[in-house]
Structure formats: C-alpha cells, structure tokens
Amino acid sequence: MDWTTNLALLMGTIVLLMLIGLPVAMAFLASNVIGAFLFMGGIAGIDQLARNSIASVITFSLTPIPLFVLMGEVLFQTGLALKVIDSFDRLIYRVPARLPIISVVAGTAFSAVSGSTIATTAMLGRSMTPVMLKKKYHPSLAMGPIIAIGGVDMLIPPSALIVLLGSLANISITKLLFAGILPGVILASLFVLYILLRAKISPSMVPSDDIGTRYTGWQKYKPFVTYVLPLMSIFAVVIGTMTGGIATPTEAAALGAAATIVLALTYRALTLSNLLASLKGTVHVSGIILFIIVGATSFSQLLGMSGATNGFLGMISEMSLNTTTLLIMMILVLIVLGCFVDQISMMLLTLPFFMPLVLAADIDQIWFGVLFLISMQMGLMTPPFGLLLFTMKSVVPPSISINQVFASAMPFVIIGVLMLVAVFMVPGIATWLPGLIG
Numbered sequence: 476m477d478w479t480t481n482l483a484l485l486m487g488t489i490v491l492l493m494l495i496g497l498p499v500a501m502a503f504l505a506s507n508v509i510g511a512f513l514f515m516g517g518i519a520g521i522d523q524l525a526r527n528s529i530a531s532v533i534t535f536s537l538t539p540i541p542l543f544v545l546m547g548e549v550l551f552q553t554g555l556a557l558k559v560i561d562s563f564d565r566l567i568y569r570v571p572a573r574l575p576i577i578s579v580v581a582g583t584a585f586s587a588v589s590g591s592t593i594a595t596t597a598m599l600g601r602s603m604t605p606v607m608l609k610k611k612y613h614p615s616l617a618m619g620p621i622i623a624i625g626g627v628d629m630l631i632p633p634s635a636l637i638v639l640l641g642s643l644a645n646i647s648i649t650k651l652l653f654a655g656i657l658p659g660v661i662l663a664s665l666f667v668l669y670i671l672l673r674a675k676i677s678p679s680m681v682p683s684d685d686i687g688t689r690y691t692g693w694q695k696y697k698p699f700v701t702y703v704l705p706l707m708s709i710f711a712v713v714i715g716t717m718t719g720g721i722a723t724p725t726e727a728a729a730l731g732a733a734a735t736i737v738l739a740l741t742y743r744a745l746t747l748s749n750l751l752a753s754l755k756g757t758v759h760v761s762g763i764i765l766f767i768i769v770g771a772t773s774f775s776q777l778l779g780m781s782g783a784t785n786g787f788l789g790m791i792s793e794m795s796l797n798t799t800t801l802l803i804m805m806i807l808v809l810i811v812l813g814c815f816v817d818q819i820s821m822m823l824l825t826l827p828f829f830m831p832l833v834l835a836a837d838i839d840q841i842w843f844g845v846l847f848l849i850s851m852q853m854g855l856m857t858p859p860f861g862l863l864l865f866t867m868k869s870v871v872p873p874s875i876s877i878n879q880v881f882a883s884a885m886p887f888v889i890i891g892v893l894m895l896v897a898v899f900m901v902p903g904i905a906t907w908l909p910g911l912i913g
Contacts, residue, residue, distance in 0.1 A: 478786025485510050485777060486824075503770030503823065508705035510777040512784045524773055532786045539648070541761035543633035543859045546709065547589030548753035551598050553744035559584055559706065560602060562698035564886040565690050571674035574612065575620040576667055578603045582624030583663040584703060587710040588735065593854060596625030596863045614678035614875060614881040616670065622880075623666050623887035624865045626852040629818070630659035630845075633713055633731060635760075636818060638724065643822055644830050648724045649717050651910035654845045656714075657908055658898060662852075666892050672893035673886075702742075709734045718912055720896065770823065778827050798836050802843070805829055806850055806895065813854020818862070821851055845898055847906035853891040856884040 485506055492502035508531045511524040550556045567577050578599055599621045607617035623645045629636050632652040641648035674681045713731040716722035722730060740747035779785070796804070805825075812821050833843050855863045858881040868880050898904045 478782040481514070481537065481781035482778070482783035482786070484513075485774070485781065485783065489824075498591075498798045503774055505894075506775040507770060507777060510722045510781065511773075514777060520766070527773055527776060538725040539633070539638045539728035540635045540765070541757050542732040543635045543638065543733045544760045545753060545757040546633060547585075547594050549593050549735045549739055549745070549750075550585070550589055550706075552753045552756070553739045553742075555702065555706065555739060555742065555744055556585060556589075556598055557602060558698060558702040558729075560599075562701075562703045564865055565695050565698055568689055569679075570671075571683050572612075572616060572670045574603060574607045574610070575616045575670045577759060579620050579624045579663055579666045582621065583627065583631070583660070586624070586659065586705070588629040588633070588706050588731075589628060592625050592628040592636075592863065593866050595628045596621060597870055599625070600867050604871050608872065608875075610685055611682045612685075613677075614879050615886070616673065616680055617878055618867055618871065618875070619883035619887055620666055622672060622867050622884045624646040625863045625866070625892070626855040626891070627659050627666075629852050629855070630655035630662070630848055632656065632710075633728060636851070637848065639819070640670075640844060642823060643826050644840070644844065644847075645818050645907075646844050647796075650841050650912065651844045652724065653714070653908045653912060654841050654905045655848055656895060657904055658849060660737040661897075661904070662890070662894050665894065666887060681749060692747070694783060696735075705738055705741075709738070728840045740881070774823060774827065798838060801832060801836055802838065802846070802899070805832070806846060806899075809850035810853060810857075813850060813861075814857045818851040818854060821854065822847075837847060839902065839906060841909050842898075842902045842905050846895065849891065849898060853888055853895070856888050856891070858884075 488506040488509060489502045492505055497505070507524060508521060512518070513522040514520065515523055560577065562582075563577045563879060565583050567573055567580070570576060582595055582599055585598075589595055600618070604617050608614065628634065632655060634655065636652055637651050637655060638648055639650045640646070709731050712734050713727045716727045716730060717724060729858065737744070808825065809821060812824065829843075829847075833840060855861050858864065861884065864877070864880050864884060867883075868875070871880070
C-alpha cells in the first residue's frame with residue numbers, strides 16, 4: 476500500500492471510532508493495535524507497541540501534569556477560589572459591567588494557580604453566571620467573559636496542556652510555560668476592555684444598579700491581602716524557582732502543589748474529605764492525559780513505519796511553500812480542527828506532521844508553540860463542539876439555550892483571532908519572556 480492509503484486507514488479508523496462515541500484514548504489505542512499488526516509484523520508488532528507505550532509515559536518531563544492539576548483541584552475543593560472572587564468584589568466597587576469584569580480578573584488570578592480550564596469555567600459559571608442573570612445582565616455578558624477567561628487558563632502557567640504540548644512536540648517546557656504569560660495577560664486585558672466598551676455602547680445590556688457593597692479602609696483590602704496575595708505567592712514560587720534556575724519544571728510543580736496544600740491547611744480549609752476529592756480529581760484527569768500520551772506516541776511511530784509521515788512531508792516540500800504561507804496553513808488547520816475536536820486530539824492529530832515541518836523550515840519552536848496554544852484556546856470557545864461551551868451550558872439555568880451560549884462566546888473568539896494575528900506579526904510577544912531566562 477502507498478503512504479496515502481496507509482494514512483487514510485490510520486486516520487479513518489480513529490475518526491470512525493470517535494464518531495461512534497468511543498473516547499479519544501480508546502480510539503487511538505484501537506487504531507494503533509491495527510496499525511502495529513499491519514506495519515510492524517503482526518503479533519510481534521503489537522508486543523513492540525506495548526513496550527513503546529510504556530516507555531512513552533515513564534519520563535520525568537510529564538510529572539508536572541498531575542501536580543499542576545492537583546493545585547487547581549485543592550483550590551476548588553476547599554472553597555479558596557470563592558474567597559478570591561469575594562476579594563475582587565470588594566475592590567471593584569463601581570464600574571460599568573462590574574460582575575463580568577470581576578469574573579475576568581478573578582479568572583486570571585485562578586489561571587496563575589490552577590492547571591485546569593474546565594474547572595475554572597465550571598466554578599465561575601456556577602457561582603457568577605446565575606447572579607449576573609438575576610441582576611438582568613444580558614446573557615452574552617453573563618456567560619461570554621467566563622468562557623473566554625477559562626480558555627486563558629491554558630496560556631498562563633501552571634498549565635497541564637503546556638506541559639503536554641512541550642512533551643509531545645519536544646519543545647522546552649520551561650520556556651513554553653514562560654511564553655504563555657504575556658499573551659495570556661494581554662488577552663485578559665483585551666477582554667476587560669471589550670466588556671467596558673460593550674457596556675458603554677449598549678447600556679441596556681448591563682443593569683444600572685449593579686453597585687457592590689462599599690467597604691472602606693482595612694475591610695476593603697483585607698480579603699485581598701489575606702487570600703489573593705498568598706495564593707499569588709504560589710505562582711511566584713513556581714515561576715521564580717524556574718527563572719532562577721533553582722528548580723526544573725517538575726520540581727517547581729512539586730513546590731507549587733506543596734505550597735497550595737500548606738496554604739489550605741493554614742486557612743483550615745483542607746479536610747480529609749476534600750483532600751480525597753482533590754486527589755481523586757487529579758488521578759482522573761491525569762490518568763486520561765497520560766493514557767492519551769501513550770496513544771499519541773505510538774500513533775506517531777506508526778505514521779513513520781507506514782511511510783505516511785515521509786510521504787506527507789515530501790508532498791509539502793514539493794509545493795515549495797515559504798515559511799509564512801506554511802505557518803498560515805498550519806494555523807488554519809488548527810482553527811478548523813478546533814471547531815470539531817478537543818485540544819488533546821488536535822495535538823495528537825497534527826504534531827506528528829507539523830513538528831517536522833517546523834524543524835525543516837527553521838521556525839522558532841517557542842513562537843510556534845504559542846501560536847499553537849492560542850489556536851487551541853480559540854477551539855475551546857468555537858461552535859459546534861467547543862469544550863468550554865458545553866461546560867458553561869451544564870452549569871447555567873435550563874432556560875439558557877445552547878445557541879445563546881454559542882453567541883456569547885463569539886466576540887471573544889474574534890478577540891482571540893486578533894491576538895493570534897498580533898503574535899504572528901510580532902513574535903516578540905511570545906519569545907521575549909523566554910528569552911530573558913536564556
């Protein structure tokens with residue numbers, strides 16, 4: 476069989492299995508077993524596939540994933556995340572669209588101490604959206620900012636998806652973690668600016684009486700000093716130890732997880748039951764991610780064994796595309812895929828083809844990694860299968876339709892496109908901070 480037939484067989488099997496409802500990890504596993512039997516020598520090939528699969532997950536670089544996930548789980552299970560919302564509620568007293576802005580600011584703070592986009596969206600959606608709807612905010616402003624800031628969680632460390640991308644693409648995880656900070660902060664700032672402009676242009680979308688309780692003196696700043704600053708110290712621990720060369724990403728993640736647990740104990744918020752719930756949530760999420768890594772690594776090897784990778788790269792080489800055109804094509808593929816598949820599937824399906832092209836074209840890997848992350852972040856918010864759209868739908872009142880959820884996210888998708896263009900045109904947005912650490 477030629478490489479196109481082999482590629483169609485492997486990809487077609489995965490797509491078919493996912494369409495009939497099989498989980499992503501199971502779809503890749505089944506396709507890998509079929510591919511190993513056909514291209515690696517029958518039963519002996521399947522044995523080799525098993526050995527390769529074990530080798531793919533016993534690597535030290537993947538250890539930050541469960542530790543980053545644990546940090547977010549502890550914060551949400553202990554209720555400390557809600558304390559952060561209350562802190563910003565006291566500080567942001569009287570501005571147009573006060574509650575949506577609080578959601579974005581608090582969500583950005585969560586991004587610095589949590590590695591889970593879904594957990595951030597679910598928590599903010601469950602606690603903030605019903606309040607905003609009750610105060611007569613337009614559904615677009617009650618849901619859209621929360622969906623949008625949940626996606627930013629992917630860019631700002633600690634981020635399990637950044638670690639996964641760095642591991643699968645063989646990009647420096649430390650530099651990639653730093654590279655997401657500036658684009659993430661800029662995106663959050665653009666979201667706040669959009670909310671303010673929308674409230675000014677369409678005042679009917681926000682209630683005129685949304686004024687918080689006015690606190691003065693120490694009562695105003697006490698929750699911020701008591702909860703937000705100590706939690707931000709976790710971010711400082713993770714980033715500071717990596718910046719100073721004191722710790723690897725794995726060691727920094729361990730320090731961050733330990734600091735989170737110590738803080739929860741200090742606040743007397745950590746109990747045996749919520750600790751067990753945090754550990755169960757961590758095992759669940761991390762197990763799924765590691766299982767998918769097994770499938771992704773084996774799938775990449777099978778693409779090489781079947782000749783599909785070399786055939787595809789040869790076809791692209793014959794097109795004689797310049798670097799700009801090549802990058803634009805890859806980004807467009809990611810944006811389209813983001814409408815239909817989840818972010819991990821996007822990595823699994825594209826990285827085996829994209830990374831050889833990136834290396835051959837001598838494209839800065841950190842820059843490409845950030846473009847990849849922003850494209851995935853947009854995919855979380857794009858209909859019809861954006862993961863955060865359905866997360867939001869699961870926590871809002873039944874009277875809110877899925878079409879309303881879709882519509883609320885679209886302005887923020889446009890902002891994401893503008894951010895993608897900005898990073899594309901000005902690579903320094905992505906590469907400046909990693910460049911500082913050498």
